Amino acid sequence: MSSFNEDDAFEAAVSRPSLSQLAMQGAREAAFGAPKSTKYLDDLNPAQREAVEALEGPVLILAGAGTGKTKTLMARVAHLITTDSARENEILAVTFTNKAAKEMQDRLRRTPFSLNEPVRWMGTFHSISAKLLRRHAELVGLKSNFTILDTDDTIRLLKQLISAAGIDEKRWPARQLAGMIDSWKNRALTPSAVSGGEGSEFNGMGVKLYAQYQERLLTLNAVDFGDLLLHMVVIFQKHPDLLAQYQRWFKYILVDEYQDTNVAQYLWLRLLAGGHKNICCVGDDDQSIYGWRGAEVGNILRFEKDFPGAKVVRLEQNYRSTPHILAAASSVIAGNKDRLGKELWTSETEGEKVRLIGHWDGEEEARWVGEEIEALHGGTRARLRKYSLDDIAILVRASHQMRAFEDRFLSIGLPYRVIGGPRFYERMEIRDAMAYFRIVTQLEDDLAFERIINTPKRGVGDKALQDIQITARSNGVSLLEGAKIAVDEGLLKGKARSGVAQLIADIERWSSLNGPRIRYAVEEDDEPFEEDVLFEDERTSDDELSVFEDIGYFGERARPARPKLEEEDALVEDVAYDPAEIGHIELAEKILDESGYTAMWQNDKSPEAPGRLENLKELIKALEQFDNLAGFLEHVALIMDNDSGEDGEKVTIMTLHGAKGLEFPVVFLPGWEEGLFPSQRSMDENGTKGLEEERRLAYVGITRAEELCTISFAANRRVYGQWQSQLASRFIDELPVDHVDVETPSGLYGGQRSPATSYEASPSTSFEQRASKADVYNSPGWKRMQDRAQRAGSPRSPVTIDMKANASFTLGDRVFHKKFGYGEVMEIEGDKLAIEFDRAGTKKLVAGFVVPADQAGDVPF
DNA sequence: GTGGTCGATATTTTT
DNA sequence: TATCGACCAC
Numbered sequence: 019m020s021s022f023n024e025d026d027a028f029e030a031a032v033s034r035p036s037l038s039q040l041a042m043q044g045a046r047e048a049a050f051g052a053p054k055s056t057k058y059l060d061d062l063n064p065a066q067r068e069a070v071e072a073l074e075g076p077v078l079i080l081a082g083a084g085t086g087k088t089k090t091l092m093a094r095v096a097h098l099i100t101t102d103s104a105r106e107n108e109i110l111a112v113t114f115t116n117k118a119a120k121e122m123q124d125r126l127r128r129t130p131f132s133l134n135e136p137v138r139w140m141g142t143f144h145s146i147s148a149k150l151l152r153r154h155a156e157l158v159g160l161k162s163n164f165t166i167l168d169t170d171d172t173i174r175l176l177k178q179l180i181s182a183a184g185i186d187e188k189r190w191p192a193r194q195l196a197g198m199i200d201s202w203k204n205r206a207l208t209p210s211a212v213s214g215g216e217g218s219e220f221n222g223m224g225v226k227l228y229a230q231y232q233e234r235l236l237t238l239n240a241v242d243f244g245d246l247l248l249h250m251v252v253i254f255q256k257h258p259d260l261l262a263q264y265q266r267w268f269k270y271i272l273v274d275e276y277q278d279t280n281v282a283q284y285l286w287l288r289l290l291a292g293g294h295k296n297i298c299c300v301g302d303d304d305q306s307i308y309g310w311r312g313a314e315v316g317n318i319l320r321f322e323k324d325f326p327g328a329k330v331v332r333l334e335q336n337y338r339s340t341p342h343i344l345a346a347a348s349s350v351i352a353g354n355k356d357r358l359g360k361e362l363w364t365s366e367t368e369g370e371k372v373r374l375i376g377h378w379d380g381e382e383e384a385r386w387v388g389e390e391i392e393a394l395h396g397g398t399r400a401r402l403r404k405y406s407l408d409d410i411a412i413l414v415r416a417s418h419q420m421r422a423f424e425d426r427f428l429s430i431g432l433p434y435r436v437i438g439g440p441r442f443y444e445r446m447e448i449r450d451a452m453a454y455f456r457i458v459t460q461l462e463d464d465l466a467f468e469r470i471i472n473t474p475k476r477g478v479g480d481k482a483l484q485d486i487q488i489t490a491r492s493n494g495v496s497l498l499e500g501a502k503i504a505v506d507e508g509l510l511k512g513k514a515r516s517g518v519a520q521l522i523a524d525i526e527r528w529s530s531l532n533g534p535r536i537r538y539a540v541e542e543d544d545e546p547f548e549e550d551v552l553f554e555d556e557r558t559s560d561d562e563l564s565v566f567e568d569i570g571y572f573g574e575r576a577r578p579a580r581p582k583l584e585e586e587d588a589l590v591e592d593v594a595y596d597p598a599e600i601g602h603i604e605l606a607e608k609i610l611d612e613s614g615y616t617a618m619w620q621n622d623k624s625p626e627a628p629g630r631l632e633n634l635k636e637l638i639k640a641l642e643q644f645d646n647l648a649g650f651l652e653h654v655a656l657i658m659d660n661d662s663g664e665d666g667e668k669v670t671i672m673t674l675h676g677a678k679g680l681e682f683p684v685v686f687l688p689g690w691e692e693g694l695f696p697s698q699r700s701m702d703e704n705g706t707k708g709l710e711e712e713r714r715l716a717y718v719g720i721t722r723a724e725e726l727c728t729i730s731f732a733a734n735r736r737v738y739g740q741w742q743s744q745l746a747s748r749f750i751d752e753l754p755v756d757h758v759d760v761e762t763p764s765g766l767y768g769g770q771r772s773p774a775t776s777y778e779a780s781p782s783t784s785f786e787q788r789a790s791k792a793d794v795y796n797s798p799g800w801k802r803m804q805d806r807a808q809r810a811g812s813p814r815s816p817v818t819i820d821m822k823a824n825a826s827f828t829l830g831d832r833v834f835h836k837k838f839g840y841g842e843v844m845e846i847e848g849d850k851l852a853i854e855f856d857r858a859g860t861k862k863l864v865a866g867f868v869v870p871a872d873q874a875g876d877v878p879f
Numbered sequence: 880g881t882g883g884t885c886g887a888t889a890t891t892t893t894t
Numbered sequence: 895t896a897t898c899g900a901c902c903a904c
Contacts, residue, residue, distance in 0.1 A: 114893065114894085115893065115894080116893090116894085142893085144893085144894045145894085148894095166894090187900095188899095188900080242894095243893080243894045244894090246894080247894095278893095307891080308891085308892080310890085310891065310892090311891085311892065311893075415890075416890050416891065417890080418889085418890085438892085441893095472880090475880085475881090477880075478880090479880045479881090480880085481880090482880095514880095673890090673891065673892085674891080675890095675891050675892065676891090676892080694890095698890095699890060700890075700891080711891095715891080736895075737889095737895095738888090738889065738896085739895030
């Protein structure tokens with residue numbers, strides 16, 4: 019099989035070989051196949067190249083921030099394929115987030131070499147595990163069409179178990195139990211493996227409840243996120259023959275962000291890499307910030323022991339940030355003891371120093387940042403270029419810090435986007451809609467049924483629900499069946515009865531319309547062990563296979579729901595359409611309409627309602643990319659795609675955690691105060707380990723910046739409504755003085771910001787010397803600000819008025835704001851409005867951010 | 880079964 | 895200070 023290789027064609031065209039050469043080449047190609055181009059190696063630096071070319075055996079790539087990690091990884095994939103070491107299909111590439119997986123796919127597409135087929139086993143630990151578990155579900159007592167529960171489902175389930183166990187839910191919240199179970203699963207502990215001491219936590223019932231929970235999941239034919247991995251680890255451990263097949267299949271394994279792996283993931287990898295040991299892990303111990311979530315930095319620190327003879331390659335040349343920014347980051351991270359050691363460097367020489375500034379309070383800080391952003395955006399900052407708002411990010415330690423910025427930006431009319439809030443699929447309306455889809459797709463999905471039985475209101479309360487649950491349990495059937503019996507036997511009365519009866523009829527009708535029940539051929543080589551590799555006893559039986567096919571769990575690669583009669587569809591066997599079937603998109607709309615769910619939000623007057631309807635529309639739109647509801651549900655269970663098509667330039671506000679892996683020309687790092695950052699709680703709960711993780715967070719924050727990094731802190735901050743005076747963070751003392759400019763605080767009622775004056779460090783400071791909070795506290799600007807503050811009294815921020823154009827509202831107008839809802843205009847001051855919101859109180863806003871009440875739903879951000 | 884009030888509570892977050 | 899959940903009154 020010869021394939022056209024673009025690179026070769028390109029080279030041939032450029033070098034213009036003679037006809038005879040061409041003929042020779044043709045002959046050679048016919049005999050040996052086209053010579054493979056390794057152009058992707060050309061723009062790698064020596065370290066990257068070394069990492070790419072070390073194909074065999076265990077390799078650890080220690081890739082500092084901004085050192086071309088993804089590029090290197092993808093060049094490695096290219097190299098594996100070009101050197102015929104593996105086919106696309108035999109490479110397992112694992113990431114943590116879908117975003118990272120997607121980025122790899124994109125990157126791979128841009129790598130100069132040509133794929134013969136897609137690299138299919140590239141995805142998150144969870145999505146790959148789900149794919150594997152669907153094949154082998156029966157080995158852990160599940161059916162292949164199991165449901166993947168999210169955190170919310172889990173908590174509701176645990177609540178039931180806790181109250182059934184007669185435990186006071188108040189003292190022992192389900193959340194806490196969920197956290198414990200999760201951490202057990204993160205450590206690959208099945209109930210029987212949990213140690214006695216730990217298991218008797220949670221009022222002595224910890225493990226018992228864990229075991230009960232697992233049983234319940236099995237009867238529900240459901241798994242939680244942790245199970246996806248844990249079940250696979252258990253399967254691999256119990257079935258060495260099966261494991262051996264996968265070991266043989268996945269010839270090369272690549273792992274991204276290895277420092278974030280937990281024990282279960284580590285075992286998962288170790289098992290799969292156990293045969294050939296061709297495992298290449300990329301990571302940065304300095305960016306391990308998920309210890310609290312079960313990540314074990316130990317995994318990366320121990321790599322060489324786990325895989326003797328491992329090759330370790332360090333990527334230290336940074337292509338992202340200026341030298342000052344790198345110096346600051348290096349200087350801070352040097353404070354950590356447990357490190358593999360790495361020093362970032364750059365060939366760049368130019369750049370602004372890291373800016374450090376103290377403010378009087380949090381609002382002042384937000385005000386200053388707002389003004390800075392306007393200046394940067396306007397291009398009026400000396401020595402600096404003009405920036406798009408998209409170039410600018412504010413990275414905070416805790417999400418509550420975002421508020422000050424949101425409030426401020428709202429009132430000066432600076433567009434921003436908050437990343438990280440509730441994820442799309444976590445929103446109430448999305449989950450409700452999904453629950454409808456779930457019950458229709460799987461009539462036994464009790465949790466889904468429970469969720470929607472009274473949404474919208476059908477007069478079904480706790481009592482009615484309980485009756486149904488009892489009926490279902492005593493008959494050993496699903497809730498839906500139980501409900502049917504309860505209706506038939508007259509156990510339900512009045513409203514509840516008619517409501518439930520209607521719902522049951524609806525669900526059955528929708529379900530009958532749910533399709534399409536296409537049988538589509540699984541593409542050749544899509545999965546290991548089709549035909550040739552599959553051992554006879556492991557072959558999925560025809561029955562089971564048809565389950566997959568019917569519900570479309572191979573849906574990602576499946577053909578369109580109603581394939582047109584094109585040639586390739588000749589592969590589709592046995593296409594059976596029921597003429598009564600409607601497409602899944604229409605069905606979804608039908609369900610939401612007929613259930614009254616859409617109407618419920620249309621009649622809702624709360625500020626969120628229009629947004630929720632909007633989200634539902636997006637949900638429907640998202641369906642277009644799938645062939646059927648089942649395939650879609652799988653996607654949503656595992657993916658948080660929050661990329662709602664945003665319009666216009668916006669400043670990004672997000673947490674430091676959320677910023678890992680991203681980069682911005684301009685970064686603001688506010689709130690560097692003891693207790694807040696480093697977080698007091700982190701230090702209290704995890705001591706030095708906690709502090710080191712906080713420090714790594716600081717490192718991550720600084721290294722996000724390409725051109726300009728501004729660190730700030732406030733002397734006073736409102737914490738839970740109480741004013742507290744704050745001390746500048748110890749991390750500030752760890753900044754290298756020669757790479758930092760101390761800016762003059764504008765101070766209380768300062769209004770005008772003084773021009774960027776570089777604070778001259780005392781002559782005795784050497785290159786290695788650290789900056790100090792004292793530099794700020796002793797700066798003339800700080801003293802001036804303190805004086806003013808003392809004269810003015812309590813800490814509070816001035817309100818500046820920006821006179822921007824337009825908007826015509828009259829006193830008393832009813833208006834709508836996306837965040838605050840409906841309200842009435844009470845005051846007008848230029849283009850600024852004071853609005854008394856029905857629910858959110860009185861706010862001052864720029865007129866551009868509200869619309870007349872009758873145009874709700876069409877508000878700028 | 881719904882709506883209101885009161886009190887406890889308060890990082891970081893992916894799948 | 896703000897939010898969420900539980901409990902109580904209609």
